[in-house]
Amino acid sequence: MPELPEVETTRRLLAPYLEERRIVEAEIRHPRTGRRNENPQDVVDRLKGRLVHRLDRHGKFILGRLESELTWVMHLGMSGRFLIVSPEAQEIAHTHFIARTDRGDEIRFIDPRTFGFIAVFTQDELEAELRLGRDAFIDLPRTPQLAARLNGRKAPIKSLLLDQRIVAGLGNIYADEVLFRAGVRPTRRGGGLSGQEMTKVRKAIGPILKAGIAAGGTSLSKSGYRSPEGRSGEYRRKLFVYGREGDPCRRCGTPIERLVIGGRSSFYCPDCQV
DNA sequence: CCTCCATCCTGTGGGC
DNA sequence: TGCCCACAGGATGGAG
Numbered sequence: 001m002p003e004l005p006e007v008e009t010t011r012r013l014l015a016p017y018l019e020e021r022r023i024v025e026a027e028i029r030h031p032r033t034g035r036r037n038e039n040p041q042d043v044v045d046r047l048k049g050r051l052v053h054r055l056d057r058h059g060k061f062i063l064g065r066l067e068s069e070l071t072w073v074m075h076l077g078m079s080g081r082f083l084i085v086s087p088e089a090q091e092i093a094h095t096h097f098i099a100r101t102d103r104g105d106e107i108r109f110i111d112p113r114t115f116g117f118i119a120v121f122t123q124d125e126l127e128a129e130l131r132l133g134r135d136a137f138i139d140l141p142r143t144p145q146l147a148a149r150l151n152g153r154k155a156p157i158k159s160l161l162l163d164q165r166i167v168a169g170l171g172n173i174y175a176d177e178v179l180f181r182a183g184v185r186p187t188r189r190g191g192g193l194s195g196q197e198m199t200k201v202r203k204a205i206g207p208i209l210k211a212g213i214a215a216g217g218t219s220l221s222k223s224g225y226r227s228p229e230g231r232s233g234e235y236r237r238k239l240f241v242y243g244r245e246g247d248p249c250r251r252c253g254t255p256i257e258r259l260v261i262g263g264r265s266s267f268y269c270p271d272c273q274v
Numbered sequence: 275c276c277t278c279c280a281t282c283c284t285g286t287g288g289g290c
Numbered sequence: 291t292g293c294c295c296a297c298a299g300g301a302t303g304g305a306g
Contacts, residue, residue, distance in 0.1 A: 001298065001299025001300080002299060002300090003299060003300090006299075032282085032283085060299095060300075060301095075300085075301085076299095076300090077283095077299095077300060077301080078283085078284095078298070078299065078300055078301095079283085079284075079285085079298090079299090094284085111283095112283075112284050112285065113282085113283045113284050113285080113298090113300095114282080114283055114284085115282070115283070115300060115301075116300090152276095153276080153277095154276080154277080155276080155277060155278090159277085159278095162300090164300090164301080171299055171300070172298090172299055172300085173299055174299090217299095218299075219299095220298080220299070221285090221286070221287075221298085222285095222286080222287095223284095223285060223286065223298095224298090224299075225299075242299090262277090262278075262279090263278085263279070263280090264299095265297085265298085
């Protein structure tokens with residue numbers, strides 16, 4: 001269920017354990033977790049013995065830059081999370097991937113719904129597999145570029161914000177929060193926004209994501225997001241609209257409404273958002 | 275190319 | 291209290 005802030009929180013906590021470390025052991029425990037490589041065994045073979053230079057993030061993907069121009073790709077899907085433990089630590093349910101570093105730490109991937117995956121791609125494979133727009137946080141396009149991508153599109157702006165090929169990183173929660181901050185209804189057609197509205201949407205993205213990251217992400221339920229340290233995110237308390245159907249708008253008091261757009265729950269204030 | 279929709283899974287929270 | 295099922299923060303591929 002993680003979006004950019006949850007993935008970034010995860011990346012920051014993993015980085016000290018992985019950067020400039022060598023992977024000495026790796027194991028894929030569940031075939032679905034390795035499904036994005038042609039052969040799941042490739043993940044293990046390409047990881048073993050390799051040095052991780054740096055841990056990057058693009059949208060909701062964590063990218064480990066390896067030796068030999070390989071990239072270790074990690075996606076949390078809906079229910080994925082990482083743990084850093086000692087090899088003796090008891091294993092919890094749904095542990096689908098394990099790697100050990102030359103420092104003796106174990107990185108474990110837990111993913112009940114198996115929508116997440118672990119892969120290792122060559123540069124060509126990476127380009128073919130990850131079709132992503134620019135990162136919504138560290139590389140957000142300027143308004144004219146964004147406008148060009150939305151121009152002529154009839155789909156609801158909410159759906160377009162979720163399209164990772166346009167801008168990478170926003171998910172269902174933060175897209176709703178961005179649209180609230182921008183004062184734009186999620187049902188509006190992307191191509192129908194005025195220049196001013198486009199600017200407002202664009203300008204809302206940075207602060208919302210920054211606040212989400214500062215809070216360590218959003219955890220909606222007990223089985224929701226947890227960092228590699230096992231902590232929940234605190235951003236839930238700061239949400240303006242997501243999950244607040246019927247509750248008073250924090251700005252104007254009007255009850256928040258919910259509707260389904262593109263099969264996803266969407267929350268908005270009928271008074272603040274035009 | 276665009277839009278819409280089904281699909282892959284398990285856990286749980288809310289309604290009855 | 292217990293049971294049941296709608297629903298969940300994502301990505302993708304295919305139909306039209």
